[in-house]
Amino acid sequence: MNRPRHFNLLARVLHWSMAVAILAMLFVGAGMVVSLQYRAQLLDLHRPLGIAILLLAIVRLVNRLSRPVPALPADLPAIQKFAAHASHWLLYGLMLAMPVIGWAMLSAGGYPIPMFGGVHLPAILPHSPETYGFLRPLHGALAYLLFLTILAHLGAALYHAWVRRDEVFGQMAKGDSP
């Protein structure tokens, strides 16, 4: 199989822009729930940004599944290879699930789901305290799991770049030179 040396341009653009968006989203989410003064403003940012991340994550998943990706180093221990694959699919799962759970949770809570300028999303679940009472804590717990997974991902990326000094970091940081 002919595997590229780098992720394609779309994958790299999506990776780095979504890294910024998802980290911003996590900090906005963590901050807004404990804020007495800025909850409403942060929530107004949180909802459309979450939907934007959902749409980008779908594009990214399609790109990931339809294009060949660079290989991990042949000498990487099996346990690290497994951790790399597992953590990437966990990241994909969470970046798709978190916005959907947020949307479903607001639906079940009987909340309107405004985006901007009076545009609303429809409810995707019926109004139900049982469902809301389950989804709301799940959204918070998975946010912490996503943050920890991102920390692990960042730590592993820096380990490849600084300690192993292999090609893994460059696969996402650089394109093919002409």
Next chain:
Amino acid sequence: MLLLLPIALILAVLAALFAWVGGWFGNDNLTPQKMMDFAETSGKQAAGFRRAHSKGVCFAGTFAPTPEAASLSKARAFSQPSIAVIGRFSASSNNPYAPDGASPVRGMAVQLKTDDGQEWRIAMNSFPFFAAATPQAFQAMNEAGKPDPATGKPDPAKMKAVLAAHPEIAAFQAWAKSAPRSDSLGSTRFNGVNAFRLTDAGGTDRMVRWSMRPRAPFVAMTPDQLKAAGPDFLIEDLNRRLAAGPLVWDMVVQIAAPGDPITDPSQAWPDTRQEATIGTLTLAHAEPQANGPCRDINFDPLILPDGIAGSDDPVLHARSAAYSVSFNRREREISAGKTAQPIGQNGSAR
């Protein structure tokens, strides 16, 4: 391998920053969680109920804007001829079984869903101005008013200190002590003491405060009548009146003049301010909250349609934040089957 150290440092700094933003440490500010924690420890909190204004009754009816309303805001609620509403009357304590005569504060909340898919939630109270200028002062007042376990009474020295720091609270205490109370929810005026910004179709903004003014005449109860009244006399009266016919309120906005305190809900605006009647609220029937449609609605006063926006009033924003925490906690209790009240028929509470 030495390079593992900076990697660990970077991860630790990020994790610490996230935990700090999330209030896990180093946050001495008042948070909605701290306010609700305190509310739960005072009074008689019951699982599955609101952390304040726990006792309530649901109602349904219609809102019809006046012809002149549309000139004040482009929100559809100001132009759609008739809008079905769901709402809730409440008593202020967190005891869902408190006698109706116990609290001077009565609440009215309304949800309006318009045909453009937008929503407006309104939360009002019978007081003419809020107890304190800030959520911090409000919390300090509540803490000072909590009975000392040793004596069973609040410590007067604590309240004195709070009043010295937040003198506006004295006006509220005077109102709570002596303002005449009507014999019916139907003749009670409800005030949304926070300021909101209305934006008309031309883009002009006006800062307003709204109130619901009853058409039913005010009849004051004496303190002795209040004491003698049954624990649910307000709800019984409401059912009696609604059986005879609908109850009507005029919704009036007071328009701020330059210099009026926009962000301080403890200061009423002068009665001489320009007013506009923007609609009529007509209640058709009431039902118990245990199965009623109002139970699982968070009447967050910052759920607003395009054309209405919140002011920077810190109490308004704190209400939104605190109601959210209260809602999350009680829905979680209901979800876990821990509620002290029955869940709706056929297992699908609304």
